[in-house]
Amino acid sequence: MSTLVMIDDDEVFRELMSRRLEREGFRVLAFASVEAADAFEGEPVNVVLLDLMLGAESSLGAIEHLNRRFQPAQLVVLTGYASIATTVEAMKRGATNYLAKPVALSQLLSVLKDEARTASPSSESARRVTPAELEWEHIQRVLLEHDGNISLTARALGMHRRTLQRKLKKHSPF
Structure with a gap:
């Protein structure tokens, strides 16, 4: 069973996504802040899901720290405010993926199971930019x-x- 740390300040989203991921076989440890997740002592963590905006603060600065602290195979940034600039910055700092909310469970599972890297590009990703x-x-x-x-x-x-x-x-x- 893979252990997943989720850091998101939206309590409803955190609880809903935790239940869904647990049904898919993950052990989910959900926290409202990076500081709360930092206090966790336990088995190794396979995945970190990090909300880009925790309160009024960006969590970009926490990516490197979380990678050092948990050494996850994947650190996925979730955000309701997706942009190319923040995507690039998150990847430079060590995120392995970046997904825009609302994220479909199937899309998240695909990323977590590493199927997204082998999937062919969809027509949505090839659309023109407005x-x-x-x-x-x-x-x-x-x-x-x-x-x-x-x-x-x-x-x-x-x-x-x-x-x-x-x-x-x-x-x-x-």
Whole structure:
């Protein structure tokens, strides 16, 4: 039985996904924060599922620590705010995969069972990118370059800070 550590601050999602993964044969240890997961002492962990946004904070900085702490075969980042910039950054820091919420259980299981790497590309992944998606990606990249500082990002993008905040309040166009 594989042991899976799930770190997500959404209690409903955490409980629902835990039950589903347990039915699939995983031993799930669910935590609301990286600090709570850090306190876990027990058998080796095979997989870490990490929510990108824990409260108002990004968990990108915790990826390297979690890889050192648990040494999992896989560290999968889950997020409701997917962007190319955060995907690249998560992978650079040691994530093995990055999935956008809501994630289908079948898709998650495919990744966890390592079938996703051998699957052929779907027609969805080969679709054209819309202008709204390109803008979102550019904003996310510039925001990441400025460590999340809205004022500096707005200045770099040549737009008013309130305009940028409105665009960020809208969820990803994906």
